[in-house]
Amino acid sequence: MRGAPVRTIALTNQKGGVGKTTTAVNLAASLAYFGRRVLLVDCDAQSNATLSFGINSAKLDGTVYDLFTGEARAEEVIVRYSERIHVIPSTPDLAGGEAEKSPAASRGQALKQALSGLTGYDFVLVDCPPTLGLINVNVLVFVEEIIIPMQCQFFALQGISLLLKTIDLVQKRVNPRLKITGVLPCMFDGRTTLSKEVLEEIKRHFGGKVYRTRVRSNVRLAEAPSFGKPAIEYAPDCNGAQDYLSLAREVLGLPEDAKEPASAMPKQETA
Ligand SMILES: Nc1ncnc2c1ncn2[C@@H]1O[C@H](COP(=O)(O)OP(=O)(O)O)[C@@H](O)[C@H]1O
Ligand SMILES: [Mg+2]
Incomplete structure (x- = not known):
């Protein structure tokens, strides 16, 4: 893995509450589990x-x-959660509209300028807001890959054409390498007809881009954030933790039964 180019992936969807953040956090933890x-x-x-x-x-x-705003370099704002998981945090002031006003951000180039030179990572994952404004455009200009988490609920595909149009525009105008790597069915409940029907609809729309992994509805995934830990540390055996390990295997191209020794668990450094 060392020496391989960094993979930059946005977790994005124009809707809120679909699993973007849960996926960003738990995919990060699962990739770290596999040593990345x-x-x-x-x-x-x-x-x-x-x-x-x-x-x-x-x-x-x-x-x-x-x-x-260009007021700090990436290295200055990185928080080390553990040896292999580092975070660039956000605060509510990002919502004020000021962040987008800097010359670089208004051209969509702020994140690319700030993050392109970073070394020492195998993956940079970006958790996006549920809007298609300038913040999201700055993300799409920076990353090469997109994972779209989708909630297996009614209206899952509503508004998706606007997201696809935005991706297409950024791809054509500024970032030709941008592509949708995968679509992730989230909050899947195999007992309900609705979940299965929505999954079929997602597959009709995205075909082979839909991951084999379905992230099942799992209360542990919703509880873990209040303990300040990803699910794999909070409740390693829960369905949610296992589903995100399965996603990480797909993202890494590992066989479905690939396991790492327990020593691969990321060590926590900050309280
Ligand atoms: N697979 C899941 N099972 C149960 N709850 C989930 C699952 N995925 C996400 N959630 C919960 O649903 C809510 C929305 O998820 P979140 O990841 O924050 O969505 P987004 O970032 O797209 O707004 C959160 O409370 C989260 O804990
Ligand atoms: Mg979120």
């Missing part, structure tokens, strides 16, 4: 990814906001 070094960039003003790693925003030297 991960930087998670929280680009949502709601700071849910930041909080999910138990990061106290009152004690921060800087946040992703400072990357948008």
Whole structure:
């Protein structure tokens, strides 16, 4: 893995509450479990990814906001959650509209400028806000890959054409390498006809891009953030933790039964 180019992946969907943040946090933890070094960039003003790693925003030297305004370098705002999981946190001030006003951000180039030179990571994951504004455009200009988490509920595909149009525009105009790597069915409940029907609809729309992994509805995934840990540390055996390990295997191209020794568990460094 060392020496391989860093993979940059946005977790995005124009809807809120579909599993973007849960996927960003738990995919980061699962990739780290498989030995990869991960930087998670929280680009949502709601700071849910930041909080999910138990990061106290009152004690921060800087946040992703400072990357948008150009007031800090990435290295200055990185928080080390564990040896292999680092986080660039966000705070609610990202919502104020000021972050997008810097010359770089208004051209969509702020994150790319701030993060392109970073070394030492195998993956940079970016958690996105549920809007298709300038923050999201800055993310799409920076990353090469997109994973779209989708809630297996009615209206899952509503508004998706706007997201696809935005991706297409950024791809054509500024970032030709941008592509949708996969679509992830989230909050899947195999007992309900609705979940299965929505999954079929998602497959009709996205074909082979839909991951084999379905992230099942699992209360542990919803509880873990309040303990400031990803599910794999909070409740390693729960369905949610196992489903995100399965996603990580797909993302890494590992066989379905690939396991790492327990020593692969990331060690926590911050309280
Ligand atoms: N597979 C799941 N099972 C149960 N609850 C989930 C699952 N995925 C996400 N949640 C919960 O659903 C809510 C929305 O998920 P979240 O990841 O924050 O969505 P988004 O970032 O797209 O707004 C959160 O409370 C989260 O804990
Ligand atoms: Mg979120």
